[in-house]
Amino acid sequence: MATTTKDTASVATSAGQTREKSGILNQPRAVWAVFFAGIIAFMGIGLVDPILLSIAHDMGASPSEVSLLFTSYNAVMAVAMLITGTITSRIGMKATLLLGIVIIAVFSGLGGMSDSIWTLVGLRGGWGFGNALFVATALTAIVSLSTSGVTKAIVLYEAAIGIGISAGPLVGGELGAISWRGPFLGVAALMVIAFIALITMMPKQNSHQVQGAKKTSLLDPFRAMKHRSLVVFGVTACLYNFGFFTLMFSAPYAMGLDEHGIGYVFLGWGVLLAITSVFMAPKLQQRFGTVPSMSVMLVLFSLTLLAMGIWTDTQWVIIASVIFAGALLGNNNTLITTGVMNAAPVQRSTASAAYSFLRFIGGAIAPYFAGKLAEWYNPHVPFIVGAGFVLLSVLFVVLNRKHVKHVDEVGVAH
Structure with a gap:
């Protein structure tokens, strides 16, 4: 019996080592299915950027009213x-x-057929609900189904x-160059x-697995916030998202560009975002640590917003x-999610639910606030205020560093 136990432990250790040594591209089909669906779901964040001016023009909406497309979402x-x-x-x-995918499809489709800015704002809120179901679950699904360990799965x-x-x-x-409705229908x-x-590609979860799983309470995300480390990351992301969505x-x-031009600029933005999140962020984390690397990135982002202001x-x-x-x-993004x-x-x-709740509060307030600042003062002010919020996020995470410095030690254990 002792020998069998030892052999079992040896096999488990070997399997764990194999799991960690698997390359990031060596994933089950289910992971790639979630990955593909995730790409489409995340299009919703930047989709309306090139058509903001067209929507405002066609619906006679002010900048602060158009900003509610981000806020409600x-x-x-x-x-x-x-x-x-x-x-x-x-x-x-x-x-x-x-379920998340169906809700996104329904509300984005209805958005493409709406004729009122307030109807569109409401439908974007419905889209946000579908996206919440998908986004939070996609992260858990990829981490759970991945064969390459937590860090690579997050990447x-x-x-x-x-x-x-x-x-x-x-x-x-x-699509927006044809009509602002095109992106929603697309x-x-x-x-x-x-x-x-x-x-077709993701394995079905057996009914006994669902029944046997621990039921999550509505209070669990709030209970999770008793951990100071989660709150620190959440508040940091909330403040940083003021700059992001500004x-x-x-x-x-x-920019003074048409729909095509705005789309190409943000394409360049997104390509760099994708490349650095996959290839650069893990190297920064390994060499300098999560919090120091985050702090440097946030300071540079604050300076970038200040230059824009x-x-x-x-x-x-x-x-x-x-x-x-x-x-x-x-x-x-990769550093803070890890x-x-x-x-x-x-x-x-x-943890993802508690963090995302705090994170997207900043994303909800910032666009409307930026639109109002531009109307009250001038177009320079939103960028400068956004830079201030991002700098505040750096100060907050640095002052609370003792509560989050352990994340790199945990990361090594994974």
Whole structure:
């Protein structure tokens, strides 16, 4: 019996080593199905950038009213993140992902047929609910199904984000040049393809697995916030997202380009975001640590926004700054997501829900705030205020470094 136990332990150790040594591209088909669907889902974040001006023109909407397309999307997503774990633990990961995809397809399709800015704002909120179900569950699914370990799985997830965010403005620009309705209807069609890919390639979760799984309570994300490390990362992301979504909303107004031009600029932004999130961020983390690397990226992002605020009327500065910011955001997104997954001794889905709730609060407030600042003062002010919030996020994480410095030690253990 002792020999058998020893052999079993040896096999388990060997399997664990094999798992960690698997390359990032050596993944099950299910992971690639979620990855593909994730790309399409994340298109929604940047999709409306190239068509903001067209929507404002056609619907007679002010900048602050158009900004609500981001606000409703992010606000609903933030709140919905709190219930994603509860839903997933009861119907399973696959069903939750498919439900999210269906909701995104329905609300984006209806958005493409709407005639009022307020109707469109409401439908974007519904889109945000579907995205919350998908996004939170996709991270858990990729980490759970991956054969390459937590860190590489998160890099793969961030790659899907990067590709989706970069493709979103490109699709938005090309289809938006025909009509602002095109991008909304395009996402609905792409979501149908994602649904087919997931339903055929992702293994079905057996009913006894769902029934036997630990049910997640609605209170679990709030209980998770008793861990200071999760709150530190969440508040840092909330403050940093003020800068992120200020750039997303305000830059198209400052560029002076048409739908095609805005789409290509944000394509360059997204490509750098994807490349750095996959290839550069893991190297920075290994060499300098998560928090020091995050802090440097955030300081550089704050300076970039400040430059945009000073030279708002200089087109090439705005364009170059947006593209350069992609590299900074790609690094930071991977670093902070990896930190969150290793931050607290709670289920990863619960940690993701708590963190995402705090994170998207910033994304909900920032666009409307930026639009109002531009109306009250001038186009320079939103960028400068955004830079201040990002700098505040650096100060916050540095002052609370003792609560999050352990994430690199946990990361090594994984």
